Amino acid sequence: xxxxxxxxxxxxxxxxxxxxxxxxxxxxxxxxxxxxxxxxxxxxxxxxxxxxxxxxxxxxxxxxxxxxxxxxxxxxxxxxxxxxxxxxxxxxxxxxxxxxxxxxxxxxxxxxxxxxxxxxxxxxxxxxxxxxxxxxxxxxxxxxxxxxxxxxxxxxxxxxxxxxxxxxxxxxxxxxxxxxxxxxxxxxxxxxxxxxxxxxxxxxxxxxxxxxxxxxxxxxxxxxxxxxxxxxxxxxxxxxxxxxxxxxxxxxxxxxxxxxxxxxxxxxxxxxxxxxxxxxxxxxxxxxxxxxxxxxxxxxxxxxxxxxxxxxxxxxxxxxxxxxxxxxxxxxxxxxxxxxxxxxxxxxxxxxxxxxxxxxxxxxxxxxxxxxxxxxxxxxxxxxxxxxx
Amino acid sequence: xxxxxxxxxxxxxxxxxxxxxxxxxxxxxxxxxxxxxxxxxxxxxxxxxxxxxxxxxxxxxxxxxxxxxxxxxxxxxxxxxxxxxxxxxxxxxxxxxxxxxxxxxxxxxxxxxxxxxxxxxxxxxxxxxxxxxxxxxxxxxxxxxxxxxxxxxxxxxxxxxxxxxxxxxxxxxxxxxxxxxxxxxxxxxxxxxxxxxxxxxxxxxxxxxxxxxxxxxxxxxxxxxx
Numbered sequence: 243x244x245x246x247x248x249x250x251x252x253x254x255x256x257x258x259x260x261x262x263x264x265x266x267x268x269x270x271x272x273x274x275x276x277x278x279x280x281x282x283x284x285x286x287x288x289x290x291x292x293x294x295x296x297x298x299x300x301x302x303x304x305x306x307x308x309x310x311x312x313x314x315x316x317x318x319x320x321x322x323x324x325x326x327x328x329x330x331x332x333x334x335x336x337x338x339x340x341x342x343x344x345x346x347x348x349x350x351x352x353x354x355x356x357x358x359x360x361x362x363x364x365x366x367x368x369x370x371x372x373x374x375x376x377x378x379x380x381x382x383x384x385x386x387x388x389x390x391x392x393x394x395x396x397x398x399x400x401x402x403x404x405x406x407x408x409x410x411x412x413x414x415x416x417x418x419x420x421x422x423x424x425x426x427x428x429x430x431x432x433x434x435x436x437x438x439x440x441x442x443x444x445x446x447x448x449x450x451x452x453x454x455x456x457x458x459x460x461x462x463x464x465x466x467x468x469x470x471x472x473x474x475x476x477x478x479x480x481x482x483x484x485x486x487x488x489x490x491x492x493x494x495x496x497x498x499x500x501x502x503x504x505x506x507x508x509x510x511x512x513x514x515x516x517x518x519x520x521x522x523x524x525x526x527x528x529x530x531x532x533x534x535x536x537x538x539x540x541x542x543x544x545x546x547x548x549x550x551x552x553x554x555x556x557x558x559x560x561x562x563x564x565x566x567x568x569x570x571x572x573x574x575x576x577x578x579x580x581x582x583x584x585x586x587x588x589x590x591x592x593x594x595x596x597x598x599x600x601x602x603x604x605x606x607x608x609x610x611x612x613x614x615x616x617x618x619x620x621x622x623x624x625x626x627x628x629x630x631x
Numbered sequence: 632x633x634x635x636x637x638x639x640x641x642x643x644x645x646x647x648x649x650x651x652x653x654x655x656x657x658x659x660x661x662x663x664x665x666x667x668x669x670x671x672x673x674x675x676x677x678x679x680x681x682x683x684x685x686x687x688x689x690x691x692x693x694x695x696x697x698x699x700x701x702x703x704x705x706x707x708x709x710x711x712x713x714x715x716x717x718x719x720x721x722x723x724x725x726x727x728x729x730x731x732x733x734x735x736x737x738x739x740x741x742x743x744x745x746x747x748x749x750x751x752x753x754x755x756x757x758x759x760x761x762x763x764x765x766x767x768x769x770x771x772x773x774x775x776x777x778x779x780x781x782x783x784x785x786x787x788x789x790x791x792x793x794x795x796x797x798x799x800x801x802x803x804x805x806x807x808x809x810x811x812x813x814x815x816x817x818x819x820x821x822x823x824x825x826x827x828x829x830x831x832x833x834x835x836x837x838x839x840x841x842x843x844x845x846x847x848x849x850x851x852x853x854x855x856x857x
Binding site: 243245247249255257259260261262263265266267268295296297298299314330332333334335336339347348349350351352353354366372375376377378382386388389 | 815
């Protein structure tokens with residue numbers, strides 16, 4: 243089959259690779275009909291995530307048609323359309339049973355690698371490095387889905403791929419980010435990052451009762467999308483001081499909820515962001531937490547900092563004193579995707595949520611290497627790329 | 632990542648640790664283990680307490696009742712399903728069993744073992760019989776975790792690799808930290824008990840661009856323009 247493979251920093255290629263096969267009883271093989279490039283794929287593309295190997299198949303946002311099931315999968319039939327969560331979860335362990343799906347105890351066969359880094363391993367992920375399981379991803383024609391009896395959600399007829407594809411990751415991620423904000427009536431929510439997750443978080447924040455949403459980015463098309471689609475106010479961080487502007491917009495209080503939808507590769511104009519780049523280049527720090535620092539600094543006393551943006555390693559100069567003395571609450575982590583599938587599907591069906599509107603680029607799988615370049619450079623108004631194998 | 636790569640990744644520490652045990656003779660450890668049995672037979676973990684051999688304790692919490700875990704473990708023929716260094720265990724009757732483990736260079740090591748303590752749903756302890764090439768003893772204890780959080784499983788293993796050339800070969804070729812093996816075995820036990828299978832990324836599709844060389848230099852030189 244054809245699949246997008248990682249070969250190093252800024253080097254992904256469409257290769258011919260062996261077809262996946264059923265290995266375990268609870269596996270299914272899905273023929274992919276739509277797959278997307280995630281902002282977090284750029285962390286792989288930029289070489290920020292350790293334990294990648296040349297030839298690894300990328301992609302963790304995908305959907306398709308069941309073509310084969312292991313003998314342990316009785317709830318799915320050949321030909322059924324499914325969206326597959328990017329988190330692989332067994333459904334049996336303590337964490338899955340508590341609906342903490344992304345913390346599944348059993349799905350990462352390389353858990354020992356992560357344990358050395360983090361003390362314990364989260365769930366396995368599709369196409370996201372060997373320490374996260376080494377599972378081949380879904381920017382391909384076919385994918386093997388472990389624990390297929392508990393992960394994938396069946397898609398009713400009448401819904402197009404694009405309407406539901408983002409149930410695989412970014413829509414639940416955005417929803418969880420807003421939910422983690424514990425939004426109260428009257429709250430102002432500030433969101434760092436106008437990428438795909440940021441754009442959808444705007445919508446979810448309003449859905450969960452935000453009074454105002456303020457989006458922060460520097461790319462004109464992204465700021466425009468946040469204003470036009472999301473009905474958010476916007477701050478261009480290349481033009482204005484973010485913290486001053488947020489104070490100005492909130493009567494001096496600061497936003498009640500601050501959401502970092504940027505993660506470990508923040509860009510910024512401030513001196514700390516420039517220093518971060520230098521330190522990361524010299525391996526003195528691994529992550530560049532500029533957005534997180536600003537979120538902590540801007541957040542009103544007693545507010546919530548919600549972090550859907552991915553972090554992987556060590557953060558330098560995080561203003562923990564500010565966080566402590568302002569009594570902030572932090573909520574973070576990979577998304578418990580399975581928890582949100584059904585409720586969000588219903589919101590899509592009911593017309594409450596339109597995730598497809600953020601798609602700016604529709605390409606074939608063969609064009610994926612160029613798509614990565616365009617997405618990374620935020621060129622050509624690129625917010626979200628969907629690939630057709 | 633293949634099993635070989637995983638082993639290689641962990642190799643360095645393993646050689647150092649296994650090497651430390653080479654001065655011991657199998658007989659010495661065996662004598663020690665036997666001696667304890669007589670003195671401390673009433674103690675649930677007596678067979679692997681104290682001693683000069685290598686001893687490891689590893690714990691895992693499994694989301695299943697103790698009785699179910701005990702039953703599965705008690706049938707020693709199940710052990711090779713999650714203890715990957717074991718080839719087979721054969722039940723001989725009256726608490727005795729015959730164990731066969733993988734050894735370097737396609738060889739295998741075999742020994743007989745006896746159950747020396749057995750408390751239903753709580754504990755199983757065993758040790759190798761006289762004449763074992765690698766004297767070893769082990770116990771597994773099942774304790775209910777608080778508030779219905781499953782069962783805490785504690786495994787204690789002690790062993791002594793044979794001295795001399797064979798011991799050196801085993802240490803070098805296995806090249807793994809034995810405590811790491813026990814931890815991996817326990818994780819697989821948990822996975823098997825909780826999910827009914829062993830999650831794996833084996834037989835995954837992976838690209839192998841023909842341009843790649845082991846050093847990657849050719850690939851760098853000839854890959855598409857950036």
